[in-house]
Amino acid sequence: MNQQxxxxxxxxxxxxxxxxxxxxxxxxxxxxxxxxxVKRITVVRDDTNDIAKIVHEALKRKTRFIITTGxxxxxxxDKTLEGMAKALNRKLEVDEKALKMVREKYxxxxxxxxxxxxxLTPPRVKMATLPKGAEPLPNxxxxxxxxxxxxxxxxxxxxPGVPSEMEAIFEESVAPLLKKEAGEVxxxxxxxxxxxxxxxxxxxxxxxxxxxxxxxxxxSHPKGEEKKPHIEIHFSTTAKDFxxxxxxxxxxxxxxxxxxxKTGGKIKLSVRVGE
Amino acid sequence: MNQQxxxxxxxxxxxxxxxxxxxxxxxxxxxxxxxxxVKRITVVRDDTNDIAKIVHEALKRKTRFIITTGxxxxxxxDKTLEGMAKALNRKLEVDEKALKMVREKYxxxxxxxxxxxxxLTPPRVKMATLPKGAEPLPNxxxxxxxxxxxxxxxxxxxxPGVPSEMEAIFEESVAPLLKKEAGEVxxxxxxxxxxxxxxxxxxxxxxxxxxxxxxxxxxSHPKGEEKKPHIEIHFSTTAKDFxxxxxxxxxxxxxxxxxxxKTGGKIKLSVRVGE
Numbered sequence: 001m002n003q004q005x006x007x008x009x010x011x012x013x014x015x016x017x018x019x020x021x022x023x024x025x026x027x028x029x030x031x032x033x034x035x036x037x038v039k040r041i042t043v044v045r046d047d048t049n050d051i052a053k054i055v056h057e058a059l060k061r062k063t064r065f066i067i068t069t070g071x072x073x074x075x076x077x078d079k080t081l082e083g084m085a086k087a088l089n090r091k092l093e094v095d096e097k098a099l100k101m102v103r104e105k106y107x108x109x110x111x112x113x114x115x116x117x118x119x120l121t122p123p124r125v126k127m128a129t130l131p132k133g134a135e136p137l138p139n140x141x142x143x144x145x146x147x148x149x150x151x152x153x154x155x156x157x158x159x160p161g162v163p164s165e166m167e168a169i170f171e172e173s174v175a176p177l178l179k180k181e182a183g184e185v186x187x188x189x190x191x192x193x194x195x196x197x198x199x200x201x202x203x204x205x206x207x208x209x210x211x212x213x214x215x216x217x218x219x220s221h222p223k224g225e226e227k228k229p230h231i232e233i234h235f236s237t238t239a240k241d242f243x244x245x246x247x248x249x250x251x252x253x254x255x256x257x258x259x260x261x262k263t264g265g266k267i268k269l270s271v272r273v274g275e
Numbered sequence: 276m277n278q279q280x281x282x283x284x285x286x287x288x289x290x291x292x293x294x295x296x297x298x299x300x301x302x303x304x305x306x307x308x309x310x311x312x313v314k315r316i317t318v319v320r321d322d323t324n325d326i327a328k329i330v331h332e333a334l335k336r337k338t339r340f341i342i343t344t345g346x347x348x349x350x351x352x353d354k355t356l357e358g359m360a361k362a363l364n365r366k367l368e369v370d371e372k373a374l375k376m377v378r379e380k381y382x383x384x385x386x387x388x389x390x391x392x393x394x395l396t397p398p399r400v401k402m403a404t405l406p407k408g409a410e411p412l413p414n415x416x417x418x419x420x421x422x423x424x425x426x427x428x429x430x431x432x433x434x435p436g437v438p439s440e441m442e443a444i445f446e447e448s449v450a451p452l453l454k455k456e457a458g459e460v461x462x463x464x465x466x467x468x469x470x471x472x473x474x475x476x477x478x479x480x481x482x483x484x485x486x487x488x489x490x491x492x493x494x495s496h497p498k499g500e501e502k503k504p505h506i507e508i509h510f511s512t513t514a515k516d517f518x519x520x521x522x523x524x525x526x527x528x529x530x531x532x533x534x535x536x537k538t539g540g541k542i543k544l545s546v547r548v549g550e
Contacts, residue, residue: 013494015313017304018464018509021296024318029292038290039325043299043316046494050314057332074475075495076482114504115473123478142497143475162497189293198390200349200418203398207351219288219321220350222417222437229389234293 003064003181005036008054009043010070010080011161023069023166031065034175035182035238039063046071051083059087059154064181066154067174070161072144074123080158081147085131088151098128098136098145105143137173141165146173188245189236192253194220197265198229205259206233213252215239278339278456280311283329284318285345285355286436298344298441306340309450310457310513314338321346326358334362334429339456341429342449345436347419349398355433356422360406363426373403373411373420380418412448416440421448463520464511467528469495472540473504480534481508488527490514 007027013019021043028038042058044050051071058066071080085092099120106118127144130136137146137157142165147158157174159166194202199222206218217236224230235252239245257267282302288294296318303313317333319325326346333341346355360367374395381393402419405411412421412432417440422433432449434441469477474497481493491512499505510527514520532542 012492013496013509014300015303015316016307016462016464016511017300017302017313019496020300021316025289025292025295027292028290032291038292039320040329041290041296041316041318045314054315073478073495073497075478076485077494109473121475121479123475127475187291189291198384200396200398200402203348203350204396210351217287219352220348221288221294222348234288236291 003036003178004039005031005065005067005178006039006058006061006063007041008051008058008066008068009041010046010051010068010083011043012045012077014043015045023161023163026163026167027067027069027170030170030175031178032187034178035185035187036065036178046077046079048079048083048086051079052086055084055087055156059151059156062153064154065157065178067157067159069159069166072127072146072158072160074127074144078126078144081130081134084134084156084158088131090132092129093132094125095128095130095134095136098130098147099125101136101138101145102128102143105139137169139165139169140172141168148173184240185238186240186242186245187236187238188242188249189234190249190253191232191234192257193223193268194231194233194260195224195229195266195268197231197260197263199231201263202231202233202260202265205256205263209252209256209259212255213248216248216252218252218256278311278453279314280306280340280342280453281314281333281336281338282316283326283333283341283343284316285321285326285343285358286318287320287352289318290320298436298438301438301442302342302344302445305445305450306453307462309453310460310462311340311453321352321354323354323358323361326354327361330359330362330431334426334431337428339429340432340453342432342434344434344441347402347421347433347435349401349419353401353419356405356409359409359431359433363406365407367404368407369400370403370405370409370411373405373422374400376411376413376420377403377418380414412444414440414444415447416443423448459515460513461515461517461520462511462513463517463524464509465524465528466507466509467532468498468543469506469508469535470499470504470541470543472506472535472538474506476538477506477508477535477540480531480538483534484527484531487530488523491523491527493527493531 009024024041071078109115134147134149146169221232235249284299299316346353384390409422409424421444496507510524512523
């Protein structure tokens, strides 16, 4: 079985519909491409109790990876570390390694002429105040470090909410770990498009094709208008190598295409293949 | 206290990073503008047990509204109603009112020349097979009806995943209910932009302003590059009428702008105001 992940997106802006959750989308795609199964995404407000509750629930499910995004910055409503400490019943304390990272950032800002001198004010020290036992992850792009801790069998990881920072820390410190844990697997996907067939007519044909191609997952996504049905049919598989994956999808695509064409449907191959 | 909502987004495509969750974003924005507090969004795979578990958890939290999107169509992996029935320990049965809605849709497709005759095949009857006690909601755009049921103090509502269908059923059957439940409240928001100030310098100024404007929520969103800080400051409030809301935000904006300018920061007002 694949290693599993839960993503917890923290930020009131996501729950008032101000901000589209592109972070969870990006991370789900990257983790999937590395061979990890993302089981759940939860979005929660900037509220210490809500965060603590959700982290606690996720830990109870013993998912291998729990990754949060958001809530690591200097403002009062950056509450992720507080919520995590509460979930784990651990103290928050200034971490020397994290403080060094933060200090070096501000030293850089002085050199760049953005600020006059390094002052480690409380909002700045806050970014280095971690749940006991957490390891800071360097932030190549912004100021707040990410954090990682091992809690029994789970890697609990917190990344910032600014997309460029989240992505940079993910690539540098998280992706190598996921890759190692997932082992030698690849996720492969492609889509074809069906016209002139209704989804309810297509449904049993997909059933049949999946039944005969047990490692291939097929899902239809209606895209057209009521008057002109146009259905994306998405094929995906996780395999040990690209050849196996491609062969599997190729076989399933040929089989389903023939079934669709028999009903009078038309198939168009997509150009987007794999990653 | 505002009435609360949880959104449950159902679809493996959201967890492999194929599809961006615009449905949850749209619904969170609409519900917020109607005066509802969205507490949590959960995204889950097309898996009956996962869906049942998440619906069960949400019901235990006694949230007033639980709205799912996705998984109502004719294919094998449309599992929302099965998951709900399992969560509620109710039987699934063909609902005559829902079946009539589905039949009329296919009669329309015959008239439009899309299909030759109405055949209520198992995948089509599936869309009218509801947990016992559920009320079908007409779908003005597509085929699968939405559903609504009252479970103790909670409205449990399921909408399709195709955005145009979800939005149409929401506006026709859900929004009026939310409006009635929320009462006479409006949500009002606006943003200003701060340049030449770092987020860690801004943080205590926001604290102070929120402290003196207890009904206003203020959150900073860094938008710039490391070399050129540019911060969106988002103000929002829920009030009984627009005048109260506007006055509140106006006062907070003036106050925070003055504080920012004192540090040498520059403020730019945004053009986007309220809805």
